[in-house]
Amino acid sequence: MSKEYYFISDLHIGGDAALDFCDFENELIICLRELESKSGDTELIINGDIFGMWELTGVEVGDKLRTIISSHRDLFDQFRKTGERIRITVIPGNHDYELACYPDFVTLLGEYNITLEQKEYITRPVAGKKIWIEHGNQHDSFNAIADFGNPYVTPFGYYVTRQVVSNAGKYSLLGRGKWLKDMESVSPNEQVPDWVVSNYFYREMSPILRWILLPFIFLFAATLVTFIGNILERTGIIGTYIFSRNYMMSLGIFGRLYWIIFFVNSLILGFLIIFSIPIAFLYRDIMKTLARYGLRTGAGLKIQKIKNYLDAARRVFESHPDVAVYIFGHTHDAFLDRVDGRVIINTGTWLKKLTRVPAHFKLLPDVYYPSFRLNYFRIGEEDGKIVIDYVRLPKEAPSGLTLLQRFVILGRSRGVATDIPARTVLD
DSSP states (O other), X not given: OOOEEEEEOOOOBOOSGGGGOOTTHHHHHHHHHHHTTSOTTEEEEEESXXXXXXXXXXXXXXXXXXXXXXXXXXXXXXXXXXXXTSEEEEEOOSTTGGGGTOHHHHHHHHTTTEXXXXXXXXXXXXXXXXXXXXXXXXXXXXXXXXXXXXXXXXXXXXXXXXXXXXHHHXXXXXXXXXXXXXXXXXXXXXXXXXHHHHHIIIIISOHXXXXXXXXXXXXHHHHHHHHHHHHHHHTTSSOOOTTSHHHHHTTTHHHHHHHHHHHHHHHHHHHHXXXXXXXXXXXXXXXXXXXXXXXXXSHHHHHHHHHHHHHHHHHHHHHOTTEEEEEEOSSOOOEEEEETTEEEEEOOOSSOEEEEEOOSSTTSOOEEEEEOOEEEEEEEEETTEEXXXXXXXXXXXXXXXXXXXXXXXXXOOOOOOOOOOSEEEEO
């Protein structure tokens, strides 16, 4: 019987305080139980970031793995049982880079029938070709490891995770709804400031203050419409009179009140228009500066990041003609691309995913909608061909959205996951 391989990555198990809670632990245990029925020719490969060691502070490096095991005993007991039937292999990612640096971790994971390969990449044979397997962080300038295996070499992303993400796990316990613990689910990372503003407004802000602000925000939008309508009526572009002062006054006290609000808001609007000119120049300069540092947000940045990995795959294909499949993780976005008869796979993540959904009212913050995409790829051989199966496991994420959040995105698309074929065959 030919070998078959199962691939998952980016589980990020473990971390400070609220980060230690694993949303998908039950589903992972069920998946491991199903693999128990496979033969010894089956291998489960977790290609990086199985643990969130960077997010686990206040614990000595040598004790981090034991701390994680003690918090997830049922899961590791299942690893041991499944590992008695099939081979389970783990390679380090960036968030669990310590796995690459200390031989004690090889021994400890071995007690649970998990084989730790302290390598930046590994390969596996299939149908006379090879699968190239890595985590992918070495193609990310913020998380690349300059000297793999050296415990004293840490990238910039390490310090960001230690100071920001780990504290998010701690402070999440103090907030309303523990939303801070989902910081790692925000993608791209450059959206984190917007995500924080959104959650402050919809969750943390005093309800009294929020419901006082909302009428003013809506009236400000109405003022803008009235302002533009007045200009169009006075210039004769439209022939109505519904935006004129006389019409408003004819509505009685409500019309007079609205006109007063319109007058005040018009002054504010004029003030904003005047100051928007220097602010626009300042914003443009800030965006240029962020672009120089590789921090600029937007679709263009995401495309550029993906291009880095596609280019890395092409370099592997060119230097290793026997490689038919290139597999990586790290970016948390699962996909499968065919390139010149070969395949590039991103194994995605089992973490919660947050999709930015624009609010109907532009003056209100956008909403981040939660979902899960628990998945795995299976690669094997059939009739001398490489067969890649993609399986997505069902899991609904409780929205946890407030009534106001649900209202402002009512009818909006919640995002469409990248379409991945259930089966791909390579001749």
